[in-house]
Amino acid sequence: MFRDPDFTPFQPAERPSYATAVRNYLQNWPPASYREGFSTLPGVWKSSAPTVFLTDPELIQEVLVDRAEHFTRARISARAFSALMDPASLFLAEGADWRWQRRAAAPAFRHETLLALVPIFAECAEAQAREWRSAAGGEAVDVHEAMTRTTLAVICQAVLGDPAALDREAFLASLTAAFGGFSWQALIAAFGLPRWTPHPGYFEMRAAVARLNAEAAKVIAARRAAGSTRRDVLGLLLSARDPETGRVMTDRELASNLFTFIAAGHETAAIGLAWTLWLLAKDQATQERVREEVVRIAGARDIGPEDVDALVFTRQVVQESLRLFPPAPTVTRQAKEDTRIGPHPISRKSSVFVAIWSLHRNERLWDEPAAFDPDRFAPEKAKARHRFAYLPFGGGPRVCIGMSFAMLEITTILATLARDFRFTTVPGFRPEVAPNITLRPKGGLPLRVERISAGGRDAAPRDQAGATTIH
Ligand code: HEM
Numbered sequence: 001m002f003r004d005p006d007f008t009p010f011q012p013a014e015r016p017s018y019a020t021a022v023r024n025y026l027q028n029w030p031p032a033s034y035r036e037g038f039s040t041l042p043g044v045w046k047s048s049a050p051t052v053f054l055t056d057p058e059l060i061q062e063v064l065v066d067r068a069e070h071f072t073r074a075r076i077s078a079r080a081f082s083a084l085m086d087p088a089s090l091f092l093a094e095g096a097d098w099r100w101q102r103r104a105a106a107p108a109f110r111h112e113t114l115l116a117l118v119p120i121f122a123e124c125a126e127a128q129a130r131e132w133r134s135a136a137g138g139e140a141v142d143v144h145e146a147m148t149r150t151t152l153a154v155i156c157q158a159v160l161g162d163p164a165a166l167d168r169e170a171f172l173a174s175l176t177a178a179f180g181g182f183s184w185q186a187l188i189a190a191f192g193l194p195r196w197t198p199h200p201g202y203f204e205m206r207a208a209v210a211r212l213n214a215e216a217a218k219v220i221a222a223r224r225a226a227g228s229t230r231r232d233v234l235g236l237l238l239s240a241r242d243p244e245t246g247r248v249m250t251d252r253e254l255a256s257n258l259f260t261f262i263a264a265g266h267e268t269a270a271i272g273l274a275w276t277l278w279l280l281a282k283d284q285a286t287q288e289r290v291r292e293e294v295v296r297i298a299g300a301r302d303i304g305p306e307d308v309d310a311l312v313f314t315r316q317v318v319q320e321s322l323r324l325f326p327p328a329p330t331v332t333r334q335a336k337e338d339t340r341i342g343p344h345p346i347s348r349k350s351s352v353f354v355a356i357w358s359l360h361r362n363e364r365l366w367d368e369p370a371a372f373d374p375d376r377f378a379p380e381k382a383k384a385r386h387r388f389a390y391l392p393f394g395g396g397p398r399v400c401i402g403m404s405f406a407m408l409e410i411t412t413i414l415a416t417l418a419r420d421f422r423f424t425t426v427p428g429f430r431p432e433v434a435p436n437i438t439l440r441p442k443g444g445l446p447l448r449v450e451r452i453s454a455g456g457r458d459a460a461p462r463d464q465a466g467a468t469t470i471h
Helices: 018-023 057-066 075-081 095-109 111-115 118-134 143-158 168-180 182-190 202-226 233-239 251-282 284-298 312-324 379-384 403-420 454-459
Strands: 038-041 051-054 140-142 331-335 339-341 344-346 352-354 421-425 433-435 439-441 446-451
Touching (some): 018 182, 057 339, 075 182, 111 403, 118 143, 118 446, 140 143, 143 403, 143 446, 168 182, 168 251, 202 251, 233 251, 251 312, 251 439, 251 446, 284 403, 284 421, 312 403
Parallel strands (some): 051 352
Antiparallel strands (some): 038 051, 331 352, 421 446
């Protein structure tokens, strides 16, 4: 168990405010959400319904699974998301409109299909490792930025089937501008103001969304022109047909879905990796344990599909990191009718937050919630815990479709990098969270990255592409 005051990056605000809602909305969450299973926050107007925070696994299971059909995504959050994507696309669609799109994409996320992607994950990690090896070494690098580039490279190869499919730098700049307006959009929706209400970053956001859609449309046009029949996510979306209505996706829905997979697919994984590297930089003993495991399982060779399952402790480190710093800190729902959740009466006007951030730090569910302890996820301990006490990927029918993809990807990339580099913190640096749609570290996460040659990997012969050759 490793304790550090930085693992509690902020305290709940004494009085929730609109300024906090835009800067760090997590700070507005009720302090009771860290101690109890059900808490509320008054709505923006005296007459508005309160926002409900669920941090009790039983209540969460009721909403996400047992009575999932009685709830939709919360209207405020859906409206804020609709500034970024088409309301008819997979992430926002409901009911039958959602179901056929989800079924269409599902084959790309089957276990055997995903295992075949492990070499891509390892290759993209190795490309980052090459860059760090060729640098002088020991200087601070922003690991959030580095992991963002790495996971975007993964998505281009694994989801779009072409490393050069996107202008990646331009895409990332547009994504930051588009996400930048999200908290404002949510606040404006909460006040019931029109969609076009200007806010700081409004015009940049609109222009960025237009650029992202245009970029997605370009990728789709290129794939169509190539006449490829690949069965990756893009191929599946292009050939999808609703079995009930025969409907195919409009170009706008296709572009929106593709944007969702690119954005959801790399942004969250990059954030997960960055916080994991930072936690390991704090806790050197755990970092060493990861390195030892990787060397024991894979020696000096690239991590392959056969290794990932065996990297048990490395995976536990990832799980514990996603607990302390969940890249998607909340999932929202709204009841279709006035109802109850457990014993609590709920208005159909209330947003219901499955409050992942405070669920993962709830005192009733976790011993020393702010400490970093990957052994919490040792198989027997994990089994003893309620399934809905830990939800980095959400749960129920709308659980993250990319969950296994992300776990394989993060584990492979972490194993590759932790074997070859030692990560240490930059003295005096204290990270802040900048929660938006995701839990980005504010201003990045600088770490010192020092090359080491664990398991003799650096000494192994390499072919021209830089891949390690095994004899
Ligand atoms: C650490 C990495 C990731 C985290 C923490 C994460 C988290 C989540 C969460 C919490 C949801 C549920 C949202 C809700 O119920 O409202 C979700 C949905 C989704 N995620 Fe992920 N995700 C990750 C990686 C990925 C990857 C790699 C992909 C694709 C390649 C992906 C694609 C999606 C999509 C398309 C949805 C919407 C699913 C639906 O509504 O049916 N995610 N994700």
